[in-house]
Amino acid sequence: MSGAPNQAPGLRYPSNKKTIYDRNLNRSKNAELSRAAFAYLFVEMISYAQKRAKNMVDLEKRLNDQGYPLGVRLLDLLLTRSANPLGAIRPTRILPLVQFIAQQLWRHLFGRAADSLERSDAVPGQFMLYDNEPLVNQYISLPRDMSGLNCAAFVAGIIEGVCDGAGFATEGVHAISVADQEGEEKAGLWPGKTVFLIKFKPEVLEREEILGRG
């Protein structure tokens, strides 16, 4: 890299002393990103995680960890950019929270709302968010020996970050391809259909019940 040979290491500031923190938050509100640029970056992220992971579960965990900080920051950013920035507060009940994720978060990230949101009957405190064709998986073809992997674990990490940031601790958010788990017929027209399983901790469910009563 070119540059003065005696340049100090560390963050370099432009000559007008403005950093990214001085920029207006709304400046990039409607900014668009090339899908190809994200795809190439995602390829590198997956390769980076794969080199350090010992098995597929570890790989999904690393992708999840990569998305987690994004979720924490996106919660605040989306609330700031909402219609009423000073009056908007983070969701305090579970249903508004998952609706926030399915609508606002998805629209911000992918330009469309999530396809459906369900509460599980069998397992209390578990919600399922369906996406027929996750954008992050668009160019990825899984090899035969890795068919259990779903790279939307990255998006699951983002969801987990949002939930934790809003004060709803989860036991984990997992991205599962419907075709793998429930068979090809369930997936139907969408071979890449993915379900995000959000499982909240028992304390959160207790608190929800108390709030519901009071």
Place this chain on the structure above:
Amino acid sequence: MVVFALFIISKAGGLIYNREFHTGMSKLTSNDYLMLAGSFHGMHAITKQLCPAFPTPPTAANAAGLAPSPFSSRPSGIEVLESSHFRIQCFQTLTGTKFLLFTEPQQPNIDTMMRKIYELYADFVMKNPFYTVEMPIRCEKFDRGLDGFVKVRS
């Protein structure tokens, strides 16, 4: 619009993808395919050196041509090989990967087809994290994309 087959040859001359779209063609062994690809690669390299005419400087019209070469004032290798039964069109990318398309002799719009196939390659092969460059292509989405594109046209 009948497409018979598609071959993709890597920079080193090895066959990394071959796919037949038309039934009823005589069967070749996998070894035959590898030899075909290797021979074409060699022939392409030789013909690149054989050009007798002095290379013309690139004009604006030439620059928009289908087969870009890294040095547009130098000749490229074989681009089209036509016989009475079939036609091979070779598209070489800037990185040396060759796409061979086998079609019927009077196939119109080969350029657009090549471009579309190159676009599918750039999308579903290059952006696939589980694909190592220059290795045989085993990407399901690439196959499906090709199916969708070729079968609709023919």
